[in-house]
Amino acid sequence: MAKIKGAGNVPNRPIYARMSFLYQAAAYLSNHAGPQSTADSSPRGNTADNGEDSPGRVSDLAIRDALSRRYMTDMRSTSKKAQISMSPALKHTICKYCDTLLVEGQNSTAAIENLSRGGRKPWADMLVVTCHTCGGFKRFPVHVTRQKGRPSRAVVSADNSEPPTGDAAVDEQNLSSAMSTGLDST
Secondary structure, rough: OOOOOOOOOOHHHHHHHHHHHHHHHHHHHHOOOOOOOOOOOOOOHHHHHHHHOOOOOHHEEEEEEEEHHHHHHHHHHHHHHOOOOOOHHHHHHHHHHHHOOOOOOOEEEEEEEOOHHHHHOOEEEEEEEEEEOOOEEEEOOOOOOOOHHHHHHHHHHHOOOOOOOOOOHHHHHHHHHHHHHHHHHO
């Protein structure tokens, strides 16, 4: 007897769990308002003794950002190795050049730009997200319906092979009658 599959059976569940953990850890580390030492818990003394601003030491913030980028790199390499595609919404939050988690206001800025002639085409609006870590940018179309895939377009174009209506039908009839009279006269 065969085993009946459950409704919630997801293939590669451990890989999805690992990718989710890496994303959550990177998001936690990139959040600069994470747990930091308070004034009561830190030892008294000048900042040179604490090692916060002394030369030759890397700040805690830089270490967190580097670790966050490392987790994002690991998540991307895990998805590539397991041949699991990440969702587009997830890809929008990651810089494709330096693997930084893009948080607007902290390490990225977003702006709408329209590079058409004088911004006359409203369908040419693009959301441009700029990464402050590497200077790279990502461009996403705004308010544009995506073009259907090629097989879907072929079906739609075959369905639209109806005879033309309205002014186009009259013009087509006039053209065909003019062509037939021109051919008959020769």
